[in-house]
Amino acid sequence: MNTLTTLLDFLHEWSGWFCHKLSERSPHSELDVFPVCFRCAGWQLGLFASYLAILAGGNWRGRFPSLRVALTCVALMLPLVIDGIGNALHGWNSPGWFRGLTGLGVGLGIPWLLVPLAYVDEPIGPALLENLRPLLWPALAGGMAVLALDFGAGSMAFRVLAVAAAAGWFVFVGHFLFVFLRSFVSPATPQPKQLPSSSA
C-alpha cells in the first residue's frame, strides 16, 4: 500500500504540470486524492482512451477525417469552453463529474485530429475516422471512468485510472512534438516524377 501511495505522490508531482491540483476540485478515494483535478482527469483519460482506440484500429496513417466528422470532433470541445467560461466568470459552479466530462470531450476529440495531421501529405488507407462509431467505446469507457472517480472508485481502480491519465498526457505531449518535428521542421519534400525518356 505504501508503494501505491508513493505512486500517487509521484504522479501528483509529475503528471499535472499545469493543473492547479486543488484538493476540493479533485477526485477522492478514501484518504487519497487524485493527482490532477476533475477536468484534467477527464481530459487525460479521454486522450488515453482515444489513443488506445486509434492504436487498436491500426489505421493511424489514414486520411484526415471528412469535414463533418472533423467538426464533430471540434464540437466535443465546446462543452469545456462554455462550462469553463461560466465557471471562471462565477456564473455557475459545476459538480466534479460534470467538469470531468467536459474535459473528457477535449481529450476524446484531439487525437483524431492530431494523428492524421502527421501523415496528411502521404496518407495510407481510408480516413482515420470515417464515422463516429470508433469514438463510441472510448467515450463510454472514459465517461464511466470519470463517473467512477466521482462516485467512489476502489483504491486499486483509483490508481489504475491515475496511471492511465498520466499515460494519456505523456503520449499526447510526445505525439504533439512528433507531429511538429515531422510536419514543420523537416517536412518531406516530394521528388518530381521522372518522365520516361523517349527512345529514338
Added chain:
Amino acid sequence: MQCSKCGSVNPPEAKFCGKCGEKLVQAPPPPPYQPPLPPSDEVVSEGLKIGIAVASGVIPLLGLIMGAIYINNPSPVKKKVGKLWLYIGIGAMSFWCLVTLASGNL
C-alpha cells in the same frame, strides 16, 4: 501527314516522305484539354494565412474549424495551410486550458 524534315505534305497512310524519303512518324495525340484552375482556388494570401494563425492562438476553435475546412480541400496549398491552422488550434486549445487550469479558474 507533314514531313518533319522537308515540311512537304504527304498522304496520311504514307510511311516515308515522297519528296525527301524521310521516315514519317505519327505525331502523338495532343493531351486532353484541362481548364486551368482559377487562381483564387490555389492561392491563400499571406495576410489570411498569418491572420488566422495568429487569431487561432487566441481563439483556438477558429484554427480548428478553419483548419478542418481547408485540410479537406483538394488543393495542396490549402491543405498545407489547413494543417498549420489545425496544429496551432490544437496547441492553443491545450495551452489555454492548461494556463486557465493552473490559475484555478476553470
